[in-house]
Each structure stands twice: as C-alpha cells, then as structure tokens.
Amino acid sequence: xxxxxxxxxxxxxxxxxxxxxxxxxxxxxxxxxxxxxxxxxxxxxxxxxxxxxxxxxxxxxxxxxxxxxxxxxxxxxxxxxxxxxxxxxxxxxxxxxxxxxxxxxxxxxxxxxxxxxxxxxxxxxxxxxxxxxxxxxxxxxxxxxxxxxxxxxx
Amino acid sequence: xxxxxxxxxxxxxxxxxxxxxxxxxxxxxxxxxxxxxxxxxxxxxxxxxxxxxxxxxxxxxxxxxxxxxxxxxxxxxxxxxxxxxxxxxxxxxxxxxxxxxxxxxxxxxxxxxxxxxxxxxxxxxxxxxxxxxxxxxxxxxxxxxxxxxxxxxxxxxxxxxxxxxxxxxxxxxxxxxxxxxxxxxxxxxxxxxxxxxxxxxxxxxxxxxxxxxxxxxxxxxxxxxxxxxxxxxxxxxxxxxxxxxxxxxxxxxxxxxxxxxxxxxxxxxxxxxxxxxxxx
Numbered sequence: 001x002x003x004x005x006x007x008x009x010x011x012x013x014x015x016x017x018x019x020x021x022x023x024x025x026x027x028x029x030x031x032x033x034x035x036x037x038x039x040x041x042x043x044x045x046x047x048x049x050x051x052x053x054x055x056x057x058x059x060x061x062x063x064x065x066x067x068x069x070x071x072x073x074x075x076x077x078x079x080x081x082x083x084x085x086x087x088x089x090x091x092x093x094x095x096x097x098x099x100x101x102x103x104x105x106x107x108x109x110x111x112x113x114x115x116x117x118x119x120x121x122x123x124x125x126x127x128x129x130x131x132x133x134x135x136x137x138x139x140x141x142x143x144x145x146x147x148x149x150x151x152x153x154x
Numbered sequence: 155x156x157x158x159x160x161x162x163x164x165x166x167x168x169x170x171x172x173x174x175x176x177x178x179x180x181x182x183x184x185x186x187x188x189x190x191x192x193x194x195x196x197x198x199x200x201x202x203x204x205x206x207x208x209x210x211x212x213x214x215x216x217x218x219x220x221x222x223x224x225x226x227x228x229x230x231x232x233x234x235x236x237x238x239x240x241x242x243x244x245x246x247x248x249x250x251x252x253x254x255x256x257x258x259x260x261x262x263x264x265x266x267x268x269x270x271x272x273x274x275x276x277x278x279x280x281x282x283x284x285x286x287x288x289x290x291x292x293x294x295x296x297x298x299x300x301x302x303x304x305x306x307x308x309x310x311x312x313x314x315x316x317x318x319x320x321x322x323x324x325x326x327x328x329x330x331x332x333x334x335x336x337x338x339x340x341x342x343x344x345x346x347x348x349x350x351x352x353x354x355x356x357x358x359x360x361x362x363x364x365x366x367x368x369x370x371x372x373x374x375x376x377x378x379x380x381x382x383x384x385x386x387x388x389x390x391x392x393x394x395x396x397x398x399x400x401x402x403x404x405x406x407x408x409x410x411x412x413x414x415x416x417x418x419x420x421x422x423x424x425x426x427x428x429x430x431x432x433x434x
Contacts, residue, residue, distance in 0.1 A: 017162035017203070020194075039155060040191040041259065053232070053261035059190040060262065063162050064183075064205060110257060114232075128339040129256025 022057035044130030054110035157193035187263035221323025227266025246330035280366035302371035329430025331423030392421035
C-alpha cells in the first residue's frame with residue numbers, strides 16, 4: 001500500500017512493485033495528462049514534479065514514491081484558466097500535436113524555478129532532454145523566454 | 155517495454171540491505187536512472203530490488219579535514235551541481251555535473267549509482283579518478299583507480315554497497331579544466347577530458363589528466379601528466395594523451411576521430427587548468 005499526494009489530493013493504492021509511476025498516474029489515478037513516450041528516459045514526455053524536482057515518471061516505480069508529493073501537468077491550469085507558462089505556449093505556438101507538451105511544461109516549470117535562464121542557450125540546454133517531433137523547439141524557447149522576461153519585469 | 159516482475163524491499167538500514175543482497179539475483183536500487191531503463195529494456199530480470207534510498211545518512215556532504223570532502227553515495231547529481239561546499243573545494247565537480255544528462259535525470263540519479271553502474275562514457279567515474287577519491291563501501295575502502303573493472307563492471311561484490319566518496323584536499327594553487335564533446339547537450343560523451351594543474355611558483359607541482367569515453371573504463375593518463383613541466387609543454391602532454399588511448403570504432407565515431415578529440419580536449423582542459431591555477 002502506498003500513500004501519495006498528487007496535485008493536492010491524497011491517494012492510497014495497492015501497487016505491484018514493477019508498476020511504473022507514469023502508468024500509476026495514468027491507469028490507476030486516471031491522470032492521463034502525463035504522456036508515455038519512450039519508457040527509457042530519453043524523450044521527456046512523462047516528466048512530472050516529485051517532491052519539488054522534475055523527474056521522469058517512466059524511470060521511477062510507483063512503490064518508491066510512498067509518502068511523496070507529486071505535481072503533474074493537471075496542476076498547472078485549466079482550459080479556461082491557463083497558467084502563465086501554458087498561456088505563453090499558446091501565444092508563441094509552442095505546440096503542434098501536443099504529445100510532448102506535458103513534459104515540456106513540467107520541465108519548463110522546474111527550469112524556471114532552478115535556473116536564471118539568462119540566455120536562450122541556457123533554455124535550449126535545459127530543454128535538450130525533451131523531444132518534439134513536429135513543431136521544433138524554437139517556439140518553445142520563445143515561450144519560456146517570455147515567461148522569464150515577465151518574471152523579471154521586462 | 156514494461157519491466158519484468160520483481161520483489162521490492164525498501165531497506166531501512168545498511169545491514170538489512172546487505173543481508174537482502176545475499177540473494178544472488180537481487181540488485182540495489184538507488185536513483186534508478188541507469189537501472190530502470192535496463193529493466194524496461196528487459197536486459198535485466200532481478201528477483202529482488204533492494205531500495206537503499208530510505209536509509210538515513212547516506213546523502214550528506216561534509217567537510218573532511220583541511221580541504222577534503224566526504225560525499226554520501228545517495229547524493230543526487232543536482233545537489234552536487236549546486237552545493238556551495240563542493241563549489242568551494244572541488245569546482246570541477248560542479249562544472250562537470252552540467253554535462254550529466256538532463257535536469258530531470260540529475261534530480262533523481264545518485265552519484266553512487268553512477269559510479270556503480272560504471273558507464274565508460276559517464277562523467278563521475280572519470281572525476282573520481284582525477285580527484286584520487288577513496289570509495290568507501292559496506293566492506294572496505296577502495297581507491298578510485300582500482301574500482302572500475304571493465305565497461306559497466308566494478309570490483310564490488312554482489313552484497314557490497316558503496317556508501318561514501320572521500321575526496322582528499324587539492325593543493326592550494328590548483329586549477330581545473332573539464333572539456334566534453336557530445337553530439338547533443340546531455341548525451342553521453344563521445345570523449346571528455348578533465349584535468350587539474352597544481353603550481354608551485356611557475357613550475358608544475360602536480361598535473362592530473364583523466365579521460366572518459368576512450369576505453370572500457372575511465373583512464374588516468376600518467377605518462378602525459380609527467381610531461382607537463384611548464385606551460386610550453388601543454389601541447390606535448392596533449393599529444394601524449396592522444397597517443398596513449400586506443401578507443402574503438404563505433405556508430406558515433408571512428409577510433410581516429412576519438413583520438414583526435416582527446417588530443418584537442420586535453421589541450422583545452424590543461425590550458426584552462428593552468429589559467430585558473432595561475433590566477434590563484
């Protein structure tokens with residue numbers, strides 16, 4: 001039995017040890033905003049925040065997260081009330097098919113918390129672990145840049 | 155794929171973990187950033203995973219004597235990247251961590267896990283060699299130079315757990331350089347070179363060079379180190395490092411290309427180390 005708090009709601013569930021955290025979130029809790037891509041830690045689509053740090057939910061077992069606080073893309077905003085990063089993604093056309101977007105957003109959240117992101121090179125380096133196969137990265141960089149600038153009052 | 159089925163134990167003490175590892179199909183689970191992909195690929199099928207991350211006291215960074223550090227094996231890469239104590243005493247470690255994978259991996263991956271995984275293209279195995287680390291386990295203390303047996307193999311016994319990395323102090327006028335070449339930020343290195351240069355007056359008191367990605371284990375280039383006597387000998391030392399490695403051809407680059415990279419990266423790392431030492 002594990003007890004985890006996801007987006008402010010506490011859940012208790014029996015889990016098999018081999019259940020990946022990403023499958024736990026999607027199949028057991030019905031939080032399908034987090035996507036499963038490569039299952040080997042390369043594509044970044046499953047990135048979530050675990051106890052304040054971005055992690056790959058495909059490289060972590062649900063059983064390891066007993067007692068943890070988890071934030072997924074569902075914690076950011078709603079369709080009617082996007083959070084500033086989501087709004088920036090919309091304004092800068094930072095997504096096309098949207099498959100990589102939950103991972104891009106949660107990575108963006110952690111990058112914005114941990115690094116000054118003073119240059120585009122720093123943003124690109126931070127995003128280098130998140131693969132997008134349709135729109136490319138330029139607009140994602142612009143979206144994150146606009147949030148950094150808003151934060152710094154530019 | 156999904157990983158094969160296994161039993162799971164969240165060990166509360168090192169003794170409990172060591173006892174559980176008596177099962178010869180058991181594996182230690184720490185950050186899981188190398189182990190879980192191997193499980194998902196079904197390259198491994200352990201009967202039991204012994205999670206050591208809940209054992210208290212294994213993630214501390216503490217001063218050790220005059221200028222050294224003791225770093226717990228469960229320290230996450232991102233902590234090493236941002237620790238002020240590490241930046242003060244071993245800035246090369248801070249700087250090198252930025253080359254390790256991506257933030258989400260650095261947040262979760264432990265330095266002990268990286269060392270025990272022993273990937274020949276990973277940064278930490280080369281860094282512990284460079285810094286003459288002692289690797290303390292549940293059974294003994296091992297010099298970094300003896301720790302890596304071959305690609306993805308260390309000399310650890312099946313029931314032995316790495317607990318602490320001890321870094322001896324560097325001489326006061328020591329500069330460092332870390333140069334890596336990868337095709338994409340965060341990828342494993344095609345080649346990387348780290349170096350320290352300790353100066354006494356205008357002369358070299360000690361030079362160290364460690365090379366990553368050129369052999370099945372990280373390498374200390376002792377003959378090249380011995381050639382570094384003054385600033386004009388940087389090129390000779392870099393050429394000796396280049397000629398001292400025998401990398402393999404693979405999909406990512408030919409042996410000649412890797413040798414060429416190692417020569418260039420050694421020259422850059424030594425030049426940076428010299429400049430930093432000279433400024434102290």
